[in-house]
Amino acid sequence: GAAAARDQVQIAGSSTVLPYAKIVAETFAETFPDFKAPVVESGGTGGGLKAFCAGVGEGTIDIANASRPINKNELEACKAAGVTDIQEIRIGYDGIVFAAASSNGDMKIEPKDLYNALAAEVVVDGKLVANPYKNWSEINPTLPQGPIAAYIPGSKHGTREVFEEKIMAEGCKEAGAQEVIKASITDAKQAAAKCVAVRKDGAAVDIDGDYTETLARIAANKTGLGVFGLAFYENNMDKLKVATVKDVVPSVETISSGEYPVSRPLFFYVKKAHLGVIPGLKEYVEFFVSDDMIGPDSPLAEYGLVAAPDDQREQVRNDVLAGKTM
Amino acid sequence: MSTSILLLILAVIGVAAYAAGVWRANAIARGASSRMHSRPGYYGSFVALWALLPALALLVLWLIASPLYINAAVRSEFPEEVTTLSQAEQGLNFGMVSSLARGMSVLSTEEIDRIGGDPAELRAALGARGVPLAGEPKPFMVQAAGELNQMTAASRTMVTVAALAVSLAGAFFGLSRVAPRFRARNKVEKAVLASLIVASSIAILTTIGIVLSMLTEATHFFTRVPAWEFFFGTVWDPRFAAAGATASEGQFGLIPLLLGTLYIGFVAMLVAVPVGLFSAIYMSEYASRQVRSVAKPLLEVLAGIPTIVYGFFALTAVGPFLRDLSSQLNGLVTGNYANFIQAQSVLTAGFVMGIMLIPYVSSLSDDIITAVPRALRDGSLGLGATRSETIKRVTLPAALPGIVGAILMTASRAIGETMIVVLAAGVAARIQWNPFEPMTTVTVKIVSQLTGDLEFTSPQTLVAFALGITLFAITLCLNIYALYIVRKYREQYE
Amino acid sequence: MTDAISSAAGLARPRPARRDIGIKRRYAAERRFRAYGIAALTFGIVFLFLLVSSVVSKGYTAFQQTMITVPVEFTEAIIDPKNERADNPQKLMTANYPLLARNAVARVLGVAENDRAGLRDVNKMISDGVRSQLRDMVVANPALIGTTQTVSLLAAGDLDSAFKGQISLDVPEANRKVNDKQVGWMNQLAESGALAKHFNTGIFVNGNSSRPEAAGVGVALIGSFYMMLIVLVLSLPIGVAASIYLEEFAPKNRLTDLIEVNINNLAAVPSIVYGLLGLAVFINFAGLPRSASLVGGLVLTLMTLPTIIIATRAALKAVPPSIRAAALGLGASKMQTIFHHVLPLAMPGILTGTIIGLAHALGETAPLLLIGMVAFVANYPTTPLDPSTALPVQIYMWANEAERAFVERTSGAIIILLLFLIVMNVGAILLRRRFERRW
Amino acid sequence: MNMMSEAAVEKALDEKMNEVSYKMVGRDVSVYYGDKRALFDVNLNVRENTVTALIGPSGCGKSTFLRTLNRMNDTIENCRVTGRITLDGDDIYDREIDVVELRARVGMVFQKPNPFPKSIYENVAYGPKIHGLARNKADMDHIVEASLQRAGLWTEVKDRLHESGTGLSGGQQQRLCIARAIAVSPEVILMDEPCSALDPIATARVEELIHELRANYTIVIVTHSMQQAARVSQRTAMFHLGQLVEENETDKMFTNPDDQRTQDYIMGRFG
């Protein structure tokens, strides 16, 4: 007869949001025994949004997790496929930290330092030259002793964008490279791109995998500096030594207060058309945005999510209840 | 009657038809002493085929058509507020109706009557039976669900009767054809041949499917990025597309990826082919039965270890080992303890991948070498050739077509592998010739561009499809060339 | 033989001069050749051994789980303070069970009820999984309320790691997940016998969980089982049928060349592309559900087919023509010749292809990514249409988890996968041995 | 039809009659292996209940011709046959003809023994099984025993019926193949040097068997032994370089051949 209707929520998207979504899904199933636990797919923000925007109906997913806001083109693609009413829900922030093997001493990082260590071209004597630096010590004595090696997120990661924006672009400005670049390149976009270009001689290594891979790389190379999510770092504090950025130690407190500069918001998107049609979807969304889940003392915060300020959370909850769409 | 029970009944009819065919063939054979053309079993199979194939075709047709029809019929009854919605949203409503219908078929009629139109109670009752509903059903849904159940039941009865009738008719028709000179075997074998052809067409369909599933997106890519920039570009650096950015900024040069693919694949083959081939030779020609029966399955375990495990093995053990080894060597020779092998390198990836591929060469080649007739070996040994000479000059050449097939398949796997490369050789796309430096492959980029946080409409993601199709085309050319080479050197024994 | 005899032999007529056929050199070559064979085989097996032993040494601890066995008081005041359970069975489902467990452990450790920091530390020693553990006990038997039962509670993942010695206690307290107080309690409980390692059945039967101590590969096992069943049932017959057609029946012309090349080429298609295909064909076109092992099985079938076809064709080619001639000469039809004689002789090769193809399919993650099987699935699938994951997916996902306790579980899951692989292949290997014969 | 001359019709009719009166008729049979021509327009008739011997130097095309009679050369990839061959008047290369049925009626023993790598019993039982010649196990046992006995192998193998057929000696293998072929009782039996691997006693047994079979079957045998041809056959055909040199009564052939080449060959005078 008729195909059996779907009886659980289906979620896909960002692997950064995945661990949080998993905790919520699991707790949700324990709290609402009537509903099955949602299925949370991994696959990246892009893949998640693509599946999300494939259309409306039981064969499509209900929620897309994202580590960046959906953008215009994607929204248009969604609309074209009939996915018109989308609720955007911001669940909190992900802190991004720099850390090296725990055998290193205390490290203090300025964006300028990282820029000089990792940029493709740096300013020497007022001129742009291919990056000549070989050892961390040439840049900042508190950094690991040895050759420069940085494990930064590959360009497939959303974190890479944050890294470029908050560290490289900033450092570019501080190091005075921006002016030199602007002087030679008029096109603003190209100039900005040049500012964040990373060296390609092997000193900066893109990581397309997850933080575990970065951790393994650092375990194999003690002078390497890696980029991690705050949650991941907190789970591996015994192996990692975190660096301060602009003299701020990364922590839930400093990030939520905005002191620590490198962080990004996390989202999920819900198809409104599916609310009230897919069993458990409405309950899941409401459960997710409750303070039990994303508040400062919630399991998510425990895992490393930086909770949004109280008023923001309140706002999110109100928007959900009001069914506000984009 | 559920589909599975219907299938069961059809199976019973099939068996009966078979028996009837056999019986009739035997009866005719005895009655008219002339010899039957085929064995009774073939007549049986012939009758069974007639009993089953048309009925199954009907059933399949119904399985496809009836939900479509019922779906449309139920939807046409939907109130206006729903029919004005988009097609997809109507579909969602229909999904709700079908959940409801499923739930109601679980409830007894009295219960439905008792609960009647109270949506909240209905939801609770269904929930208790393990049929969750998303919200409280609207009255029109309850009605539609009832209708749906009714129609489904009716159509089911219809198809049951029809399928059984067709099946029986087919059986009788088949039975009526049974005659002494009727070539049942040929007919049955034709049916078998047809199924063989269908089976081999699946490979073709897969290819078409693969091409089609990538083609539209790949064309999207090529409308955004000039083809020559992609095919002949020497820089791979698809920059991160910032939210809202539109330009196809970045360079999409295929060359570095392609070189990496071939280079790493080559190194892997350099490990896998000699090791695999020599293992195969040892197992088939030298080893005792016991050694062989243990060693062969052991090597086959290598093919079953998930590639991510190899990847981590490369990342945490092989890579650092090679790096430290190189710095020790360098130190011994030049006094400078700088490593010349990077922890992630073409060498590491190729080496570890080669290990994974060993069984592809060894097991298949072993079977093929073993199948070479012993008379050939004896001929060579009898002339005073050593075993190794016999193997090199007689056995291997005789087994060559099969071994080449195995090696081609191994090469194919080497090109298609991802996880090992990601972890062992990194993701840096570069053009260079030093095997001790990192490189990356096309497949790595396909995976990472598809699964990242990138905007899915941007060329940065779409390039994965272009890469996929290009790789497909390139390997196709390589395979055509390989076939040509194999044809040229094929030798047939006996 | 005696000296006398051999010297007598020496007296015999002179030996004819021997030709030099380079016997020394050729024997050296023979020995070298053989040594290459042994070296190659050893190389492969040593690496297998290295891999497996590195996995096992990291993963064997995953098959033990630390439990805290304490008397738990099922206090009515906590479970159902207003005594509503008769009217509202839902009440029992949502009660605050973790509190029961915390109180039980705190009582054993002598932590005061008002020592909030202490209680929090105690809470962190117990897994959140106790909620469902205790709930299931109470729902099954509400009479437990008000009694005291001795229950083995799951220890939290961090405590488990600490107890197994995987968290170095030399690291400053602030940098580790288990503080000194908890370590003290841990030792205290261990001495009293309340805290001990038990066999970890959970890792085999539980679904996935974000809590390492409660996570298991149950769902993935079922998913992999369904998928392998589908792959076996579809790809073996289809692959063999296709090979028979191509090798024995198809006219040798451009078209069949194209098919041959095409099949070889399919083996080179990156596995993730099969995922794209599965998404397009099975999910978007045919409307099958996402994350279902049926779709996964179909995708892996398509991926495995080229392997089986290539292996089978090679095996069919190797059957000597005289066997075919013998059967045909007796009046066997081509079909009969193939099915009665050629196929049995090609069986070892076919089974090898199947073994390798299935092994590959069992370990593959990438194609499952796009059809939604690389996912967190907590509920057991009942049919191949329900969402599920697969063993390599579970390994992949656990390998990316941040928590320390997942490291050993990842290796544990790999061990389970290898066991699965071995169980899966044993039948085929035995069968292959039966079919093997030398001419 | 009307355009056909009276004489032509007569001739065609004659030929048709001709074809029927012989068990098998080969008319202008040529065989090509790729570009190489192995038989040149051979016209040879095989009489019913007669043993026809094919003789001629090695490589002259005897096996090739034999194989055309039950279309075994269909299985050789680049082999092409032209001309017309009939069995009981039906063209065996006709599209209507079921080649399997043909081969069941025209059985074959090959030059190189080729037992199946199965047990001796199964080797013999295979043909009867696929043709359904045995109603039950006892029947089959009987057929197997009878066939092995007629091929003179029974005493040697009766205790090892379930061992592999490939473990037999060369001569035993050949006798096994003969047993296998006669187990399906074909109408015509083609034998390609069946006795070449056999000792005199076994050969005598096979020759006796051929004698016996002649009453009911038609037999074509390739042999290199003139004596054997003389002993077993009623008619003999002599091939040379792909051509049929002469076909005649065996007695005549060996005493007073029409063709000089035959004479020379029989006298061992050329090559």
Added chain:
Amino acid sequence: MNMMSEAAVEKALDEKMNEVSYKMVGRDVSVYYGDKRALFDVNLNVRENTVTALIGPSGCGKSTFLRTLNRMNDTIENCRVTGRITLDGDDIYDREIDVVELRARVGMVFQKPNPFPKSIYENVAYGPKIHGLARNKADMDHIVEASLQRAGLWTEVKDRLHESGTGLSGGQQQRLCIARAIAVSPEVILMDEPCSALDPIATARVEELIHELRANYTIVIVTHSMQQAARVSQRTAMFHLGQLVEENETDKMFTNPDDQRTQDYIMGRFG
């Protein structure tokens, strides 16, 4: 050593001498295939520059004995040989003995023709190549031509030397195998029914070849043809049921055998 009696030493010496005066000596040779015993304590000496024929009914163990002489039965999995066989006085089953060298000295032609799936030229050149018998291409060409000529195949194949050896007719294949064997000029040549697939003319050619070779080589030939044995051999050994019945001068054997069974067999009287 001292414990050996005078007489025993004498006897051992005698035997040793014996072994030396013959090219090959088989002493109490028994062969088992698994549990099945195929040869029973055979004592047979092979004289130098002599053709020894082995005769006997099919399956009596002729091939088996022949294979023990160059240890070809090493390649059969469950085959076991006991007893002692010497070549020029050296035990060929000694651990010291090199089986490759042995087989280069004791060549073999098999009962079933088994050409390699290579060109005709390469088939013949194979042996000389691995033993390094040709210094250069011209040398090799010479060896190949000479061998093919002696095997009586040259005229038939000289235009297709580079076609596959498997595309030849049965008899041609067998002659190719003979050519292949003599191309390495072994000291002893073992021939297992070399002529069974050959026509009389080719057979005559091979027999002539055997005659020629006898001057320099030692030849052991298995044959089913009494005539052939009588024509080519100087000594004949008769096997029956795995036992050596009699070994004698050929003339005597065929006229006045010592053993009744021989007489019966030659008269074609048992089986």
